[in-house]
Amino acid sequence: MIPLVKPFLPHRDLLIPRLEQIIYSGYIAEGQAVAEFEQKLSELIGNPYCLTMNSGTAALHIALLLIGVKSGDEVISTALTAEPTNTTIVLTGANVVFADVDLATGLIAPESIENCITGKTKAIMVVHYGGMVCNMHRINAISKKYNIPVIEDAAHAFMSSFNGQYIGNNSPYTCFSFQAIKHLTTVVGGLLCLKNEDDYTRAKKLRWFGLDKNVARLKSDITEAGYKYHMNNVNATVGLVQLECIKENVLRYIQNGLFYDKQLKNVHGVILLPYYEGTEPSYWLYTMKVERREDFIKKLEDNGVAASPLHLRNDRHSVFKAPQGMTPNLDQFYEEFVHIPCGWWVTEYERQQIVDLIKSGW
Ligand SMILES: *Cc1c(COP(=O)(O)O)cnc(C)c1O
Numbered sequence: 508m509i510p511l512v513k514p515f516l517p518h519r520d521l522l523i524p525r526l527e528q529i530i531y532s533g534y535i536a537e538g539q540a541v542a543e544f545e546q547k548l549s550e551l552i553g554n555p556y557c558l559t560m561n562s563g564t565a566a567l568h569i570a571l572l573l574i575g576v577k578s579g580d581e582v583i584s585t586a587l588t589a590e591p592t593n594t595t596i597v598l599t600g601a602n603v604v605f606a607d608v609d610l611a612t613g614l615i616a617p618e619s620i621e622n623c624i625t626g627k628t629k630a631i632m633v634v635h636y637g638g639m640v641c642n643m644h645r646i647n648a649i650s651k652k653y654n655i656p657v658i659e660d661a662a663h664a665f666m667s668s669f670n671g672q673y674i675g676n677n678s679p680y681t682c683f684s685f686q687a688i689k690h691l692t693t694v695v696g697g698l699l700c701l702k703n704e705d706d707y708t709r710a711k712k713l714r715w716f717g718l719d720k721n722v723a724r725l726k727s728d729i730t731e732a733g734y735k736y737h738m739n740n741v742n743a744t745v746g747l748v749q750l751e752c753i754k755e756n757v758l759r760y761i762q763n764g765l766f767y768d769k770q771l772k773n774v775h776g777v778i779l780l781p782y783y784e785g786t787e788p789s790y791w792l793y794t795m796k797v798e799r800r801e802d803f804i805k806k807l808e809d810n811g812v813a814a815s816p817l818h819l820r821n822d823r824h825s826v827f828k829a830p831q832g833m834t835p836n837l838d839q840f841y842e843e844f845v846h847i848p849c850g851w852w853v854t855e856y857e858r859q860q861i862v863d864l865i866k867s868g869w
Pocket residue numbers: 561562563564565588589591592634660662663683684685686696697
């Protein structure tokens with residue numbers, strides 16, 4: 508079966524000597540390798556304020572804490588995402604308010620965001636689902652108009668672009684995941700991209716108990732309690748080796764995605780998703796809408812190709828206490844959308860097979 512997701516690990520000749528060296532170096536906690544990984548990520552993304560974390564979830568949690576989201580507040584978000592986007596909001600004590608999606612893309616709809624804003628709204632959480640970038644022109648304008656900060660959950664959107672820059676430069680808070688199946692994996696890990704020095708300095712303390720790495724431990728003074736969220740040298744070393752292959756790898760997602768965009772256009776029963784102006788996806792998943800989805804999935808699976816949705820819509824989890832029937836576009840999109848394999852492991856031969864299979868009908 509050609510899978511929808513698959514971890515990429517560099518060849519053992521590249522990875523194992525570097526791992527062996529760091530594991531027996533005597534320094535496996537957060538040190539030089541982490542600093543170097545952050546430096547290289549900053550150069551790649553084009554943002555000097557990049558902080559690694561031990562997960563994407565930790566990055567989301569810290570972003571919410573930096574904004575000061577707390578009990579009784581509201582955070583506007585989307586239900587079409589992986590759970591940590593929204594469980595981290597619950598961890599702060601705030602309520603998740605699910606906005607509807609754009610029926611054409613499945614991404615959070617700006618007009619619905621605006622309708623959800625109340626006096627209690629503290630943040631707007633957007634998710635570049637499958638690597639497709641949200642309608643950031645409109646969302647930025649809403650953020651500015653109401654003075655409410657945006658958090659971008661970019662776990663699927665490493666090296667996606669908005670306005671000619673990689674994601675990680677646009678909003679005050681952007682969160683990436685380096686979990687097993689993301690574009691770049693450090694086994695576990697995450698990244699928080701910030702836009703100013705104050706947030707950067709505070710987040711750096713929050714990820715390590717509240718301590719300042721630049722102050723001697725016996726002279727330190729914690730003023731705000733933090734977490735155990737920092738990355739270590741071992742995961743960072745995996746990341747450093749991954750960075751040597753990342754451009755080539757992401758390009759394979761993008762080339763496969765562009766191939767499907769071209770080949771599946773005007774195929775009967777398939778509706779492709781449009782991309783917002785100024786955005787370029789990195790195609791972590793290839794998402795489209797199909798008629799008679801169950802039959803489509805069965806046809807592909809019978810022929811050795813995985814096809815399905817990936818995440819349960821989050822408003823189905825009782826922890827979010829979401830009212831039903833408030834998101835008619837999501838209700839419809841959720842019945843029609845499907846992902847097909849698009850990542851680095853899908854060969855030119857296989858993607859052609861997948862296209863032929865779809866064109867033959869279901
Ligand atoms: C993977 C993922 C996360 C969380 O990342 P972890 O590194 O697993 O904590 C957050 N949001 C989305 C949309 C994800 O897919």
